[in-house]
Amino acid sequence: MMRERGAVIGPSLPPMSPGTVPVHVRMAHLTGTVDIAVLGENRLSAVVPTQRDVTLHSRVVAGEEDALGEVYQAFGGLVLAMANRVIGDRDAARDVAQEVFVQFWQRPLAYDPARGPLRSWLAMVAHRRAVDWVRREERRRRLPITAFEPLEHPPPDETVETADVHCRVRRSVQTLPETLRAAVELAFYRGLTYREIAVELGIPEGTAKSRMRSALQRLARSLADEGIGR
């Protein structure tokens, strides 16, 4: 009859002999186990992984979707807060936060519990991605306006009224919130598809579509107020 025993975490450790690698260190490397008791024996003891980190990570590596959900429930708020601190735009921060977890699912072995808690790792990734987002936006804003302008002079057969409408549309586009303006400019002045916009902005395709919808609604209202499009 097999007798099940409870889990044992962290064997008792022999004193280290100079010039040797203790067998428990060799064994941890061999088996892929994380000895939390050993990791705790340094001044970073507040920043060691928890047993939950270790188990959740193993389950995500094994392709368990429930484990990803648990990671998201545990750390989604922190990751969103980190992204929002950097970006200052809730919608963009949500997109960045989701991408952090999607990337963790896609490449779970990029995280190694032996090097620190999952919470810290996710937060660092969120910070890095949020900074990348901000830098991309800054680069886009520095691009000359002519990159997004249609022809400066309307074609000869275009009427004055049509040219005027174009000018008013361009003005309205410039008044849109940053995230919506970027999507509109990529669609109408660079001719990108939703998918291409999503790739360019580093957002999910669904988000690209919803931003376009919001932008067009605002533009329609703005232009209707000016008597255009009625």
Add this chain to the structure above:
Amino acid sequence: MPDGYENSLVTAWSHARCDPDEVSALAGHAAACPACRDEAAARQMLVELSVDRPEWEDGSASAASLGSLLDAARARRRPAPAVPPFASPFAAAAGMVDAVLAEADSTALARPSPVLDWSVGDLVAHLAAGNAQLAAVLPVGSMLPVTSVLPVEAVVSPDADLVTVTRAVLAATADLPSDAVHRLWRAGVDAIAAALLAEPDLADQVVEVDGHRTTVAAHIIVRAFETWIHARDIAAAAGITLPAPTGETVGPMARVAARVLDGRPAPITPGRTGTVRLNLTGPGGGSMLVGVGAPAAVAPRSADLTADLTADIVGFCLLVAGRAAPADLELAVTGDAGLVRELLALAPTISGP
């Protein structure tokens, strides 16, 4: 600095655990190193956010956003296949292979593996071959996925042992890119999973695969074991550490290994007999009796127990797989040490390629 990893000095600084000389050194370094400066800023922000604040517990992990996350996640990496509980180690091991292959580039896949003359990339075809042998005796539908590249006779012929079938798959896929072989392997995993999910009662059916006759449940654990071990081999070639499987995954593997070992003849001193109580520690662990020279009695007398061997469960499995030697493991032995040496010598002999 690898993405997301901590500079230990920056981490210590962010937790106010540096002495003044270390702070001064870090400040001087950060002035010239944008990566460390960014990291210090991030660490400081994380410490500030570490005090629980209700403003970011705002339901961001709502059911709606979780659903959106899972949809996006599935598009990037498929989850482990759905299987009945007895096959969950097989599904988990398949997930590990997917995770490892996401990290292994062509250089890593070309490195030699511990198996015959195969590269670690060849191990994916090898796993596909072994799965095909099991799938051939299951009701997987009209076509085994592997028969898209080679005839079914190559899998089911009486002469088709695992090495032969592997070589046939390797030859048939030689001109395919590695991700195509990955997809072929995964299609075979999915076919087995679907067959088992449709008929969970298959678990108790006794079938012969590659000359081994046992239940489907035991065969699937053997497949899980092999899949996990080769996932480790690929990970090692890619320079990454595959985390230890959970107790739910490694426990059944260890128990099947102990059952296969039970009763095998002593390899060092022929004719030697005795019973070892194998105590496996760690998640999924437990105690089981392993007979050397004769099967262990179901209810042994105390005199029959001639030795106790205590080992970490993952370490024991690696010993069986030939990926660890006894000297690499923390073993505790009481009683007949000679009998334990017999068992330790037997362990790696039950694993094939």
